[in-house]
Amino acid sequence: MSVPDSDVRSPSSAAQPVSAGIVTALVGFTSSFAVVLTGLTAVGANSAxxxxxxxxxCVTQALGMLWLSRRYRMPIxxxxxxxxxxxxxGAGxxxxxxxxxVGAFAIVGVAILLTGLWPRLGRAIAAxxxxxxxxxxxxxxxPLCLAPVLALRDAPLAVAPVVLVWLVLQRYSTRWAVPAAFAAAGVVIAVSLVVGKVGLDASALLPGLVLTTPTWSWQALIGIAVPLYIVTMASQNIPGTAVMxxxxxxxxxxxxxxVTGIGTLVGAPAGGHAINLAAISAALSAAPTAHPDPWKRWRAxxxxGWAYLVLAxxxxxxxxxxxxxxxGVVETVAGLALLATLGGALASALADIRERxxxxxxxxIAASGVSVLGIGSAFWALIAGLIVRTALHFRR
Incomplete structure (x- = not known):
């Protein structure tokens, strides 16, 4: 898609993509940051x-957006x-x-880089x-989407307001359902801090990077790097190009x-697991609601990108x-944020009766959480699925 040299700006046309970009960042951040914190903590990260x-x-994806959108005049x-x-x-x-x-995150960054440089690798993932x-x-x-159910049973007073707000917003404005649930969770947390008379450490409120020297183990390579790369490519990068x-x-x-490979590689020592093309949220900046003129939506x-730097x-x-x-409160927000993704994944997985x-x-096997030889269930699930698929297709 080429962009003409002329790009006449009016106040109304300038405001529309700006507001769309701010919404894109707010929805993207508030709808899934709890999942990120949960995942990083699960594989051994402390709170800092x-x-x-x-x-x-936030920083690496912001810089990537700023460069790609400006360079190619597209709402990437x-x-x-x-x-x-x-x-x-789920990996633990x-x-x-x-x-x-952290070493596995760096390997994923290298793999994404190689995907850009070596087209056959991308075709292999697509295969x-x-x-x-x-x-x-x-x-x-x-298991993550079951968390709200279990939390509602164990801590109904803390969790019920979050679920109720999410349900109401699902009815009237799906886009803001998860951000509103997080806002409700914030109120619950504030009340618990006041009632419990527990203070927050002021130093913990200031942003800062904690660098970790990466090491490599074969368990992390097979149990984290391989499935993380596959999921990132198959569920984010490839669908992201289709949405655009x-x-x-x-x-x-x-x-x-x-850009995403370098961003992932650079961010790995600071704890960033992977950045990629946006899939679902890509529509917020690429749709006509961002601007009637497709040549001007890149501003969204x-x-x-700038909004993510503020959020950082x-x-x-x-x-x-x-x-x-x-x-239970954080687990509830994370589970609610992933319900739509779970529904889409199940629909795609079961759509073709020949692959069912x-x-x-x-x-x-993936849902079982079983770990063999220190390798998580995601890897074994894919291997078992490929074996079953090969056996059944050979029979047919």
């Missing part, structure tokens, strides 16, 4: 390291890998602990049956992979607030 990861993810938006964060939450700690997880990749993702998401194409934009694949993504300054305070939350048996096996 998890806050650092959230900060660097980036995001952290929410499915990848959910995968981390591996041999080598947090430094090994993985979509049903199996989506079934693996659905299995990983299931539906609005008439052809994403420059190689530059996008190089450009504004979203608030990331430590948000992480500190989450750390002070009553038991392999997809069901993949889903069940």
């Amino acid at each position: 390291e998890a806050a650092s990861g959230l900060l660097i993810l 938006t980036l995001a952290w890998s929410t499915p990848g964060a959910a995968l981390l939450a 700690t591996v041999g080598g602990g947090w430094p090994a997880a 993985i049956p979509s049903a199996l990749a989506q079934a693996m993702l659905a299995g990983v998401l299931l 194409k539906s609005f008439g934009y052809e994403v420059p694949w190689r530059p996008a992979m190089l 993504a450009f504004t979203a 300054a608030c990331s430590a305070a948000v992480a500190a607030l989450i750390a002070a939350a009553p038991v 048996e392999g997809a069901v096996v993949t889903f069940l």
Whole structure:
């Protein structure tokens, strides 16, 4: 998609993409940051390291958006890998602990870089049956999406207001349902802090990077890096290009992979697990609601980049607030944020009846959380699904 040299600006046309970009950033951040913090903590990060990861993810994706949207005059938006964060939450700690997880993040960055430089690698990922990749993702998401149910049973007074606000907004404004649920969770946390007379450490409210020297272990390579790369590519980058194409934009694949790969690699020591092309939230900046003129919608993504830099300054305070939350509240927000993703993954996994048996096996093993040889269930689920699929297709 080429862009003409002329780009006449009026006050009304300038305001529309700016507001769309701010909404893109706010929705993207508030709807899934709890999943990111949950995932980073699950693989061994302490509260400061998890806050650092959230900060660097905001910064790297913001810089990537600013450059890509300005350079190609397209509303190219980036995001952290929410499915990848959910995968981390299910993977748990591996041999080598947090430094090994950081090493796995760096490997994912290198793999994304190679995807941009070596087209065959991208084609190999695209060749993985979509049903199996989506079934693996659905299995990983299931325990997280069950969290609101369990939390509602164990702490109804703290969790019920969050669920109720989410349900009401689902009826009237789906886009803002999860951000509103987080706002309700913030009120619950504030009340608990006042009633419990517990203060927040002022130093924890200031953003800061905590660097970790990466180490490498084969458990982290197979149990974190491989499934994280597959999920990021299959559930974010490839669908992200499809979403953009539906609005008439052809994403420059190689530059996008190089930018996100470098961003992931640079952010890994600070705790960033992966950044990628936005998929669902991409429509907020690329749709006609961002601007009637498709040539001017790039400003929405450009504004979203600046908005993420502002949100980065608030990331430590948000992480500190989450750390002070009553038991079950954060898990509830994260689970509600992932319900739509779970529904989409299940629909894609079971859509083709010829792939259904392999997809069901993949889903069940991923959801089981079983760990063998220190490697999490996501990897074994994909292997088992491929074996079942191969056996059944050979029979047929």
